[in-house]
Amino acid sequence: MKGLGELERTIMDILWARSAPLTAREVGRLIEDRDLAPTTVMTVLDRLSRKGFLNRTRDGRAWRYQPAASRDAYVAELMLEALDLTGDRDAALTRFAQAVSGSEAEILRRALTELEDH
Amino acid sequence: MKGLGELERTIMDILWARSAPLTAREVGRLIEDRDLAPTTVMTVLDRLSRKGFLNRTRDGRAWRYQPAASRDAYVAELMLEALDLTGDRDAALTRFAQAVSGSEAEILRRALTELEDH
DNA sequence: CCTACCTCTCTACGGTGCGTAGTACTACTA
DNA sequence: TAGTAGTACTACGCACCGTAGAGAGGTAGG
Numbered sequence: 001m002k003g004l005g006e007l008e009r010t011i012m013d014i015l016w017a018r019s020a021p022l023t024a025r026e027v028g029r030l031i032e033d034r035d036l037a038p039t040t041v042m043t044v045l046d047r048l049s050r051k052g053f054l055n056r057t058r059d060g061r062a063w064r065y066q067p068a069a070s071r072d073a074y075v076a077e078l079m080l081e082a083l084d085l086t087g088d089r090d091a092a093l094t095r096f097a098q099a100v101s102g103s104e105a106e107i108l109r110r111a112l113t114e115l116e117d118h
Numbered sequence: 119m120k121g122l123g124e125l126e127r128t129i130m131d132i133l134w135a136r137s138a139p140l141t142a143r144e145v146g147r148l149i150e151d152r153d154l155a156p157t158t159v160m161t162v163l164d165r166l167s168r169k170g171f172l173n174r175t176r177d178g179r180a181w182r183y184q185p186a187a188s189r190d191a192y193v194a195e196l197m198l199e200a201l202d203l204t205g206d207r208d209a210a211l212t213r214f215a216q217a218v219s220g221s222e223a224e225i226l227r228r229a230l231t232e233l234e235d236h
Numbered sequence: 237c238c239t240a241c242c243t244c245t246c247t248a249c250g251g252t253g254c255g256t257a258g259t260a261c262t263a264c265t266a
Numbered sequence: 267t268a269g270t271a272g273t274a275c276t277a278c279g280c281a282c283c284g285t286a287g288a289g290a291g292g293t294a295g296g
Contacts, residue, residue, distance in 0.1 A: 013205075071203075071206075072206065072210045072212075073213060075210040076213035076214040078200035079214050080214070083193060083218075085192075087189070093218075095194035096226075097229035097233065098194075098233060108211050108230060109227075111211065111212040111215035112230070115216060
């Protein structure tokens with residue numbers, strides 16, 4: 001895949017948080033703190049869709065951008081990618097299981113149990 | 119943390135694979151395919167120790183480099199970092215659990231069960 | 237109809253990280 | 267004493283990213 005930059009992630013977060021696809025202008029309005037030029041937002045949106053993180057569709061003259069995958073899917077994929085870096089997946093998974101906090105271990109346990117049931 | 123580059127990862131892999139700390143020369147000899155200048159290897163080793171991935175100790179004039187953490191710990195940390203990117207950790211964990219293959223789900227299950235027992 | 241404005245695409249600049257390596261200096265060894 | 271090994275410092279090119287301006291082409295209001 002590829003990691004995202006700071007601004008790229010901010011923008012993805014905004015788009016992940018909405019269900020409806022947004023235009024560049026709308027995204028720009030939702031980034032309050034930073035005073036970015038409109039073209040900056042457009043450039044980043046363009047790069048993100050080039051990289052496959054966003055899909056865009058026409059709406060009059062403007063594009064509407066929408067995440068290509070859910071944030072959870074993205075995060076899960078990043079985790080799997082990290083896992084691929086090791087030679088010993090079992091050891092890494094064991095480590096990981098030990099590292100997650102108690103409540104999260106519970107989540108994992110439940111998800112795995114459901115898997116088993118199917 | 120930070121991701122590693124291509125050559126950086128190659129070198130970390132070499133060091134992770136040995137138990138004993140190696141000198142730059144020794145590492146260079148273990149990279150067969152690429153014909154790298156000795157200084158290239160030294161530079162990368164230096165950067166890696168600056169970044170905290172390696173510890174080094176003197177051995178005569180030379181440095182001996184050694185991973186600061188195990189590969190599994192590194193991978194587990196990367197996975198946790200990915201997990202931190204999401205707003206909804208539970209959803210991401212559930213996704214992840216569904217994505218790992220059957221045998222790996224088994225590993226995870228076992229590790230989690232052991233956790234529970236303590 | 238003209239003007240202001242919106243949006244797009246294209247191009248660009250500066251910073252940073254990384255692969256790659258040269259140079260200059262020091263110290264051991266034959 | 268000359269070669270070799272090792273170090274520190276410096277540097278170049280490339281790619282990625284934050285940032286944004288320039289120019290072109292529609293659109294809407296006076």
